Amino acid sequence: MTIEWETLLAPYKQAVNEMKIKLKGIREQYQLSSRHTPIEFVTGRVKPVSSIIQKAERKNIPLDKIEEQMQDLAGVRVMCQFVGDIDTVVGLIRDRTDFEIVEERDYIKHKKRSGYRSYHFVLRYPVHMIEGGEKRILVELQIRTLAMNFWATIEHSLQYKYSGKIPREIEERLERAAEAAFLLDEEMSQIRGEVQEAQQIISKKRGSMEKSN
Amino acid sequence: MTIEWETLLAPYKQAVNEMKIKLKGIREQYQLSSRHTPIEFVTGRVKPVSSIIQKAERKNIPLDKIEEQMQDLAGVRVMCQFVGDIDTVVGLIRDRTDFEIVEERDYIKHKKRSGYRSYHFVLRYPVHMIEGGEKRILVELQIRTLAMNFWATIEHSLQYKYSGKIPREIEERLERAAEAAFLLDEEMSQIRGEVQEAQQIISKKRGSMEKSN
Amino acid sequence: MTIEWETLLAPYKQAVNEMKIKLKGIREQYQLSSRHTPIEFVTGRVKPVSSIIQKAERKNIPLDKIEEQMQDLAGVRVMCQFVGDIDTVVGLIRDRTDFEIVEERDYIKHKKRSGYRSYHFVLRYPVHMIEGGEKRILVELQIRTLAMNFWATIEHSLQYKYSGKIPREIEERLERAAEAAFLLDEEMSQIRGEVQEAQQIISKKRGSMEKSN
Amino acid sequence: MTIEWETLLAPYKQAVNEMKIKLKGIREQYQLSSRHTPIEFVTGRVKPVSSIIQKAERKNIPLDKIEEQMQDLAGVRVMCQFVGDIDTVVGLIRDRTDFEIVEERDYIKHKKRSGYRSYHFVLRYPVHMIEGGEKRILVELQIRTLAMNFWATIEHSLQYKYSGKIPREIEERLERAAEAAFLLDEEMSQIRGEVQEAQQIISKKRGSMEKSN
Structure with missing residues (x-):
């Protein structure tokens, strides 16, 4: 079977581009209203063809079923400054009507054994053809x-290198790094209210001064 | 009345950004399928505050009514290579379900007295807040x-300079320029079929050669 | 011989990106100073690998000599509103010290037999590795x-389709289109001074109004 | 004295845009050569007018001297994955000939009392006018x-809020956060060699697979 990958993946690329514009638009709305924005930055990608093929082999997904069975052909990622911001973003996503939520997985309350923490949505997104x-x-x-x-970026590289079988010693180092990342998030949460107030003061002051100049 | 222009115009900016991504996505879909794309390029802008105020004064629109009565606060423009491409784009717009069409005006079949030609839609576009x-x-x-x-760009500048009262002599030059633009479109239409075929050959050849390299 | 095309072309991509930023910066400087900008827009591209190979075959250029003998691996294009703007841009290019001019060809004073008109520079541009x-x-x-x-875009497609041997009938149509494009440029030149003044008035007025809002 | 801020700051904006393109180009060169890139991402900004004025007042800089005495009107920032990557970037900067290095400050070997760590260059960068x-x-x-x-982002917000006089209790929390950030960097350094190897394997494998598809 020959797959026209570019044609197959074109709507996924389109969905990633549209989602990125929409999520960045949320950030701008917060900035304009002089409020702490729960969205620090947004990235997105279409899964590279080589990774699709490897994952299909590993998970026994026939190539004509990947669109239904591989949920991350189109991937969008929102980064937040504080753990508490994640809830705000989750709420904004649930409120929208321009796509449907198929699934939610909370790997923050229930972190993976590896130490992975993140909040996941699978969405059904309409693209016009x-x-x-x-x-x-x-x-x-x-x-x-x-x-x-x-932490997740680094763990992903190592999983890939060791095909999922990371040696015990490196796994231990990864765990220590996960703890350090967790500690940083904890310390930051302690200071969140203070920083949010500060950011409001900055953006209000800046706004009013720019006007008078 | 003080208007928070940035806040008022934020959803218009968002709509322009989303529409641009969607229209550029159409162009990419054509390119991927090795067909002549009816969309050459796309631009967009939010009307500058100074122009909004001037237009409101000229047309007697109260500032609290501009969102309903000024239809071009958000403006998006599609440029086509051939006159015939315009119909294709009009068809694509009518097919979509992610916005509503409020109005259509065909200034190509019925060009304005000034010589202005263009196809206009007014859309109602949903932005999430x-x-x-x-x-x-x-x-x-x-x-x-x-x-x-x-031609339209140039006419717009002159209308502005002379507040809509262009001197007769300059108006005549503008008319000759409009005729030259019309002639260029006519000559291009004669050659359209040839060029479209050529573009398909190029993109197919390129596609197959890139793969083998 | 296997060529690592991506690695070979990487500095060309870099040069195109830097030149685009520099030329767009010129446009912004004009806009800020409320003067008619001689640069309407800027595009750039690295020549596709398939086109490089075809051209190398056609012109008998050995693949290990393409960097010296193929001058358009990196191509940047400046579009102007008026013929007279081209001279201004040529002057700005000659003034710069961040690259060297290797060659200049004036296909406007001396248009090609095909009808092609354009002003060409070949530059030697330093990229840091x-x-x-x-x-x-x-x-x-x-x-x-x-x-x-x-016109040039369309002629290029047809040259490609007919491998440089465009049938007589189509060639005649191309010539008529070239004349129509030339006529449009002539008519526009008649009106240039008027439009430039108008553009200055607009940008000055807009600037002063934006400040007071 | 009235300052035309937009005109004054235009070359600074241009320098930021050019530097960003150049630094991102470095990242692409590393990615193409399948090596771990020392540059994770790049940001840049021109200092907002309100901040310029405040800083001028605070530091007693007359407004006609800000171009010489305020070194951060144009600011560019490079983020690295590992502490060890910073040295690599410093080396690349010292090698370049398209700007001059005026000053270097190593706040990593000698961190500030506040806990601030970063490597700073002041460059003299030529912009064509x-x-x-x-x-x-x-x-x-x-x-x-x-x-x-x-950490630096958060500290900056709080310094701003408290005009440089952060209450003792919040300062202590900031210190704990700085320690957590430092610990995370330490743990990551332990694992750097492993991750770099993994990233090379990924990009090589991906490269070779993409070619065969």
């Missing part, structure tokens, strides 16, 4: 703090 | 050829 | 009006 | 890890 009609595709949305993201 | 719920705002979408756009 | 040191690569810079660009 | 000639302006470049950046 030039042939007419909508194609409703799956998009995975991950919400996490900067520290969670930092 | 962080306070919850959607705000359904007006967006003006203009579709025109490169030659039409070229 | 992570291995240390600069790599000084060739970049082709084309400067033309919107009408010249419109 | 449309009036002819170059303007050589100051640009501040900061290089730091993600954890250092995270």
Whole structure:
């Protein structure tokens, strides 16, 4: 079977682009209203073809079933400054009507054995096709703090290198790093209220001064 | 009355950004399928506050009514290579379900006395707000050829300079320029089929060669 | 011989990105100073690998000589509103010290037999490499009006389709289109002074109004 | 004295844009050569006018001297994954010839009393002006890890809120957060070699698979 990967993945790329614009728009609305924004930055990607093929082999997904069975062909990620911001973003996502929520998984309350923490949504997102009609595709949305993201990036590289079988010694170092990331998030949470107030003062002051200049 | 312009215009900016991503996505879908794309490029802007105020004065629109009565606070423009491409884009817009069409005006079949040619839509576009719920705002979408756009840009500058009362002599020059733009579009239409075929050959050849390298 | 195309072309991509930022910066400087900008928009591209290979075959360029003998691996294009703007841009390019001019060709005073009009520079542009040191690569810079660009795009497609041997009948249509593009440029030149003044008035008025709002 | 802020700051904006493109280009060169990139991401900003005025008052800088005496009108920031990456970036900066280094400050070896860690350069960067000639302006470049950046952002907000006089209790919390950030960097350094190898394997594998698909 030959797959036209570019054509297959085009609507996924489109969905990633649209979701990024929408999530960045939320950040701008917060900034304009001089409130602490729960969204620090947003990234997105379409899964590389090589990773799709490897995952399909590993999980025994036939190539003609990947659109239904692989939920992260389109992936969007929101990074937050504070753990408490994640709830705010989760609330904003649940409120929207321009896509459907298929699944929610809270790996923050229930972190994975590896130490992985993150909040996941699987969304069904409508993309308009030039042939007419909508194609409703799956998009995975991950919400996490900067520290969670930092650790997850590194763990992902190592899982990949060791094909999921990380040697015990390296696993222990990873665990210590996970604890350090968790500690950083904890310390930051202690100071969150203070920082949010400060950010409001800054953006209000800046706003009023820019006007008078 | 003090208006918080940035806050008022934020959803308009968001709508412009989303529409641009969606229209550029259409172009990419055509390119991927090795077909002539009817969309050459896309621009968008939120009307500058100074222009809003001037237009409100000129048209006697009270400032608390501009959101309903000024249809071009958010403006998006699609440029096409050929006059015939405009119909294709009009068809694609009518097919979509992510906004509503409020009005259509065909200044190509019925060009304005000034020589202005363009196809206009007024859309009602839903923007999600962080306070919850959607705000359904007006967006003006203009579709025109490169030659039409070229002329319209220049006419707009002159209308502005002379507050709508362009001296007779300059008006005559503008008319000759409009005729030259029209002639260019006519000549291009003669050659459209040829060029479209050529573009398909190029993108197919390129596609297959890139794969083998 | 296997060529690592991505690695070979990386500094060309870098040069295109830097040149685009620099040329767009010129446009912004004009806009800020409330003067008509001679630069309407800027595009750039690295030549696709398939086109490089075809051109190398056609012109008998050995693949290990393409960096010296193919001058348009990196291509940047400036579009102007008026023919007279081209001279201004040429002057700005000659003034710069961040690259060297290798060659200039004026296809406006001396248009090609095909009808092609454009002003060309070949530049030697320094790119910093992570291995240390600069790599000084060739970049082709084309400067033309919107009408010249419109026609050139179409002619390029047809040359490609007919491998340089365009049938007589189509060639005649192309010539008529070239004349229409030329006529449009002529008519526009008649009106240039008027439009430039108008643009200054607009940007000054807008600037002063934005400040008071 | 009235200052045309937009005109004054235009070359600073240009320098920020050029530096960002150059630093992102370094990252791409590393990615293409399948090596761990020392540059995770790059941000930049021109100092807001309100902050310039406040800082000028605080430091007694006359407004006609800010270009020489305020070194961070243009600010660019490089974020690294590992502390060890900072040295690599410092080396790359010292190697370049497209700007001059005016000053270096190593707040990593010698962290500030507040807990602030970062590596600073002050550069003299040439911007081409449309009036002819170059303007050589100051640009501040900061290089730091993600954890250092995270902490610094928060400390900056609180300094601002309390006008530099943070209450003792909040200062203590900030110190604990600084320690947590430092610990995270330490744990990451332990694992750096492993992760770098893993990233090379991933990008090589991906590269070779993409080619065969």
